[in-house]
Structure formats: structure tokens, C-alpha cells
Amino acid sequence: MTSQKTSQTMKPATAAKKLGVYLEATPAEFQEGVVSRDELNALQADPPEWLRELRRTGPHPRPVVAAKLAISISGLARGGITEPLTTEQIEELKAEDPEWLRREREIQAEVRKETARVKEKDRRADG
Incomplete structure (x- = not known):
């Protein structure tokens, strides 16, 4: 068969x-x-x-919008962005550079640093 x-x-x-x-x-x-x-x-x-x-x-889904703004999807929600955005709207938001966006980018940068630190620590422990 x-x-x-x-x-x-x-x-x-x-x-x-x-x-x-x-x-x-x-x-x-x-x-x-x-x-x-x-x-x-x-x-x-x-x-x-x-x-x-x-x-x-676009319009782009939230994961793409978040990536283009260099923030998390949660950061989008905290910033009040719940709908898809076009590339033009994303560029306008970047140009305006509101306080909430700067804060979310800082948070995301810290998360990336911590993730890299933990990864390096794990690599040393395994090596």
C-alpha cells in the first residue's frame, strides 16, 4: 500500500x-x-x-510595526497603538519621537542587553 x-x-x-x-x-x-x-x-x-x-x-501588522519602531509589541500597546500602521504613519511617528516611544526604545535596548548578558553567561558556563 x-x-x-x-x-x-x-x-x-x-x-x-x-x-x-x-x-x-x-x-x-x-x-x-x-x-x-x-x-x-x-x-x-x-x-x-x-x-x-x-x-x-503597509498597513503592517503589530509585530512588523513594533520591529520598525525598535520596540516590543507590549510597548506598542502601552503607547496606545492597537491598529495596523502604514509605512508613512510609522515614519511620521519616528519623526515626532514622542516620549512614550523614546521610553519604549530604552526598555527594549535594556532587554536586548540583558538577553545578551545571560546568553554570554550561559555560553561561559557551558564552555
Whole structure:
């Protein structure tokens, strides 16, 4: 008995997350279908124009917004940012450089330093 290899599929929300795009901004046919692993790989390897445009201008999902602002997703929430932002809105926020954003960047920098310190300590302990 031979088993037929079936292609692994995922919901559009999962595929959008893996592609780093906001699901509601994707084309209807993407939102309404399922995405196979092969289709996802093809989208990543050779993104169609709609995907390139979304990545370039947004709206971006919160993880992407947080990364572009160099803060955590929690920091976004503390700053009152709960909706997706476009690249233009992110750039405006960076230019305004509000107090809450400066504070969140400082917190994120401290977290990165502590993570590096712990990693180095663990590396020495293992070595």
C-alpha cells in the first residue's frame, strides 16, 4: 500500500503572519482560500506585486510595526497603538519621537542587553 503525499495547508491568517503582512489588506482570493506550503514558499521566493506593495507601504501588522519602531509589541500597546500602521504613519511617528516611544526604545535596548548578558553567561558556563 502506498500513501499519497498530501500538501500541507494553512489558513490565510497563518500564511499572512508568516509573510509578515496584515491579513485584512491582502486580496480577497488570498483571504478566502487556503495556502499550501508550496504556495507559501512560492510567495516568499517570488512575491507578487500586491505582496511587495503591502510589505513596502503597509498597513503592517503589530509585530512588523513594533520591529520598525525598535520596540516590543507590549510597548506598542502601552503607547496606545492597537491598529495596523502604514509605512508613512510609522515614519511620521519616528519623526515626532514622542516620549512614550523614546521610553519604549530604552526598555527594549535594556532587554536586548540583558538577553545578551545571560546568553554570554550561559555560553561561559557551558564552555
